[in-house]
Amino acid sequence: GVIDLSYGNTGYSNGMTGNGVLMDLLDEPVPGVGTYEDFNTIDWVREKSKDRDRHREITSKSEQSTWALLHSISDAFSGWLLMLLIGLLSGALAGCIDISAHWLTDLKEGVCLSGFWFNHEHCCWGSNQTTFQERDKCPQWQSWAELLGGSSEGAAAYIVNYLMFMLCALLFSFLAVILVRAFAPYACGSGIPEIKTILSGFIIRGYLGKWTLIIKTITLVLAVSSGLSLGKEGPLVHVACCCANILCHLFTKYRQNEAKRREVLSAAAAVGVSVAFGAPIGGVLFSLEEVSYYFPLKTLWRSFFAALVAAFTLRSINPFGDSRLVLFYVEFHTPWHMVELVPFTLLGIFGGLWGALFIRANIAWCRRRKTTRLGHYPVLEVLVVTGITALLSFPNSYTRMSGSELISELFNDCSLLDSSQLCDYNSSENSNTLPDRPAGPGVYTALWQLALALFFKMLVTVVTFGMKVPSGLFIPSMAVGAIVGRLLGVAMEQMALNHHDWLIVKGWCSSGADCITPGLYAMVGAAACLGGVTRMTISLVVIMFELTGGLEYIVPLMAAIMTSKWVADALGREGIYEAHIRLNGYPFLETKEEYGHKTLAQDVMRPRQSDPLLVVLTQEGMSVGEIEGVIADTDYSGFPVVVSQESQRLVGFVLRRDLVISLDNARKRQDGVVSASLVFFLEHVPPQPFSGPPVVKLRGILDLSPFTVTDHTPMAIAVDIFRKLGLRQCLVTHNGRLLGIITKKDILKHMAQMSNRDPDSILFN
């Protein structure tokens, strides 16, 4: 009956002295409690609570001293400062990427004599030949054949250029894949599927780290320059998110809170698209529609700020040399007519079909890569694909140029001065007006080349997306659509021209007038294909609106994008990013689609009828050894705590990780804790016999407000709760008694089962 003084300075003695004492050693935060393991889902509710507590503390302190007030103000503005930094850094990086990619791409064809660091355009700026087509003749710029063989004409020169082109392409892609494999395996791919998953509350350590940033930036430049059928838009989102994640470490508020950090990452996704297309509003809507999971209004406003800062940073770097903000600036001279909605809708149907087909083919190829021996040779795969791409793309000028150059060319509304092949129209005598334009031989050649380029792009993009190099698919998808659009546009134009008397043309296109803009068709086609692949809707319309700056072209775009989405959805519900998320087995709970089945919570919860009973802890009476036994015997991520085994009345929920850390900590730091020590989750520990070992009090790690639903709750409601509140798990009760548990993984498995897919494809919790 004498208090053993050796326990004097531990929590134990405090716990023993009576009910009034609430503080004890274990109420101090144990390091590690409240953190997450890799490849686990965060608890949004807990993270937001943590942030609210932190905020409340700062606010209440701010009235005490000037220093605390300053701290509170700086805390309030740290979000804005962070956004500014993200905008500046991402804009700067995007500028560097653009400039280097431009230079390296040109390096495949030749070198600038006045300085090898100049790209073709810079090199020829001082030259007299100022038009676009003449720039090839600029004397400072030497093609490889001129440099090595001294001649720029003839078959030999062509072969030298061809070989150097392939050699450079292979070198660039080899460097890219080697760097990715050696330093940052996460730097491959577009990154958007993983970022979507991370934003939904998943943890992938290192995915947004500094090595990923550095390697992704370098290898993106190499991959784009190698001429592979890929774009830089998706990876730019990843780069911006890496910047954001790294900059988050400067501010405690964001460093320590997974939910707050995800708000910043949502804004960074907007920044990525903003710098990719020069479309800040479109970027914000892209983040809202496509990437983000939890997007409060405050984040909307901040991401808009960050997107603007980034766009203006990029513009002041001026990588394209024309101080345009947007990637493809277009201005059309003719308005469109209602009848043209028919071809626009056809483009939408094509976009939807191509989108659905592309997703299936790409997923099948990626699955094959995962499951067969193909996946063991990523470097070889990249080299082979690069080799074939370079081999086939050199002879055709439309595949030889980069994807974004191709799109610019196709969007182009031929003015009279334009000398590109696609604008080779037979102009009438008085070339001052803009009359009808019969196509010249150049146009027909261009059409054949474009048809070949289309075929080539469609095939090669399927195998390219998913290789172990950074690769986005905005540009390849848009290129496919733009080619089809331009082909259709020219066909329509020539039809309207040659058949003015046809009924469908008669009403609105008078003879001798130029009524149809093939460039607009290319734009609509590009939007339709991109829409079919990614299933973006409003953000795509707004991005395109920002490119043209005119509300007039929204209707054609919308008709095509809507048709494309409907057609693609009819053939397969998921976009490319969702398909890749599923392929990788990430635990992503889709927010867009309604859960349509009639099942109840009791059909999904564990344990099932045949399973052993639910493993629970009791709030008193269990020993440390018993609990450690439960932990060792099971692999659940958490355990419900009940009043008693008989009543099964729920008290709270405790996470496995917190429990393990706390018990370890108690054994280490609290003298005398042995396996026989009793564990209490009660607030007030009842008086113990003095002879026994000290008790361990774990009230601090107990979540006293676990979410519960009844067994009769329709799963549609339960799924809604999981989505909207961002839960990890939810307990199921019947008439007030604990019956089971539903985790996010259970829901995903159940959903997979309901749509006849393999439930074991969900890998993580």
Place this chain on the structure above:
Amino acid sequence: GVIDLSYGNTGYSNGMTGNGVLMDLLDEPVPGVGTYEDFNTIDWVREKSKDRDRHREITSKSEQSTWALLHSISDAFSGWLLMLLIGLLSGALAGCIDISAHWLTDLKEGVCLSGFWFNHEHCCWGSNQTTFQERDKCPQWQSWAELLGGSSEGAAAYIVNYLMFMLCALLFSFLAVILVRAFAPYACGSGIPEIKTILSGFIIRGYLGKWTLIIKTITLVLAVSSGLSLGKEGPLVHVACCCANILCHLFTKYRQNEAKRREVLSAAAAVGVSVAFGAPIGGVLFSLEEVSYYFPLKTLWRSFFAALVAAFTLRSINPFGDSRLVLFYVEFHTPWHMVELVPFTLLGIFGGLWGALFIRANIAWCRRRKTTRLGHYPVLEVLVVTGITALLSFPNSYTRMSGSELISELFNDCSLLDSSQLCDYNSSENSNTLPDRPAGPGVYTALWQLALALFFKMLVTVVTFGMKVPSGLFIPSMAVGAIVGRLLGVAMEQMALNHHDWLIVKGWCSSGADCITPGLYAMVGAAACLGGVTRMTISLVVIMFELTGGLEYIVPLMAAIMTSKWVADALGREGIYEAHIRLNGYPFLETKEEYGHKTLAQDVMRPRQSDPLLVVLTQEGMSVGEIEGVIADTDYSGFPVVVSQESQRLVGFVLRRDLVISLDNARKRQDGVVSASLVFFLEHVPPQPFSGPPVVKLRGILDLSPFTVTDHTPMAIAVDIFRKLGLRQCLVTHNGRLLGIITKKDILKHMAQMSNRDPDSILFN
């Protein structure tokens, strides 16, 4: 022991025949069950469940017959069709309103001789004097003095015009207020506070009905034409929502489901702003940021479609005669410079101050109207305010013109041909270039008039907003800001002109150049003031972006709007709409602001410590009479159902309205039900002695998945659950036993109490 056959065809006998029989009469829907009373909050979860069930039924039937398949397809597209109709109707109505308001406004000054139905501009179209300033001399257009007195010059003519101006204004506003009072009291005000509340799940019957639509459309025209300091933008949102609500009745899907209808109303709010400003994207973002509560991505896309349709309908009606989509089209000739961000920020500060001040003054005035005798004479009030407004506004040309004309004039970037007073600059000899512009005497006169107009507008808007006529405050707020902006802009311009050597000007404004655009300052000032009053952020930027169409001016706008919001928020957290919602005591749970207090669910729930115990029903053993007694004794909206009074283990929740209707129905339609009849909420009614009265089975109206939280749940989490899931009530448990209940009203009262406001100001549940 013999079954009384008189019960043969009632649910009772079915219920008695055994556990396997689930169907009984009461399983058929009782008319009225699942509907809501006026001034009550809907249960979003229940409404969405209902819609899911309906959808599932249609989908499952669609495989059975071609007819059902067609029905399923038409059901899927009915949302789009509805959006199309809303867009067309709202666009058409907005066009009519614009045209009539324009005509009536001109009617205050004179009449067209070639046809009284022409407005001034139409009247003079055929005339030779084509410039804007000369149009006053068009011979067909006769001012009232010319028509009545034969002369257009001199003091007598001025007085005749003055009197007719006042007379028309008084007549219009008298008609407006009389029509509102006689036919549709809900047609007054801007409507946005009420629409916000309705969208958050409140029911106000008739607020969006056909009478409100008709009267609001007519009286809006009258009110705008009367020259009162009000705009048509807010009321247009109300008009669009009325259209949407009425059109919803064409489709069962939307007619019968309060949640689905609110999705449509959210889209309609976007349509309203889209037609008000010709800014479809801005309209959608306005709905998202400012008005909507539940805004799924599907709605985002659909509202964009509706907003576009409406904007194009309006453009094809072409009410302004210039086929512009936007209300204020601006094009500026000079870019802005970084240094100018200082005056832009100053405008932001002014906007914030004015916003906060306006809200306080307006709310104080409205509260006075509610509480004193002032509120008893709404017609007189309107007449007095109109009279004073007309009296004071006639002499000053800037107040005589309508608000939107004033704003257009102030936004205007003076070109060389412009002959307005504000553009009276002393041009240099060679008037072909655009050199520096010293202000002429006209500009200084204009500045004085503008200063007086500012003072007048600031005062009169405070008393105008909230009167019993339709009134929006976008235009008055923007007018105030535009005046201040223009004043500052001209001041800056003249300073830069006269002090080229000053340090702050030197670097970027060379002597002789015109560096500053006063029109841009007006635009920035207008945005800042509107931002201060409404606290809109991103939507305001986008609306302004759509007006100018150039990304360059976003930065000044953003700087001003951000500053304005920060300043205004520092002086008072709520925007004008939230302030009016609170003034009216509507149950609106603000989604923008975090709940920052540390209270727990047990501090908010009823019953309190001192109150009597929670009123519960038991799942078996209570008689009809007992339950009716409970209903009569209390006024709660619902009752928890427990296993037994002793265990307090929760089974479900039943709504008062459903209970009353079902018991009435049972008494009427089920033979032999008397007060002593037992009520069962169980699924399987245990066999009853045959001698007793028939039992009433109410399992069907029992919500088996009520939301529960534990008593230790932080209120911040509870509030989050209420917001995100749209709950009406939530039950509170402790260790599995039912302890209390929290309703939305409890939360709002608690929040009012925590911020030291009167909790009894929350009037509705």
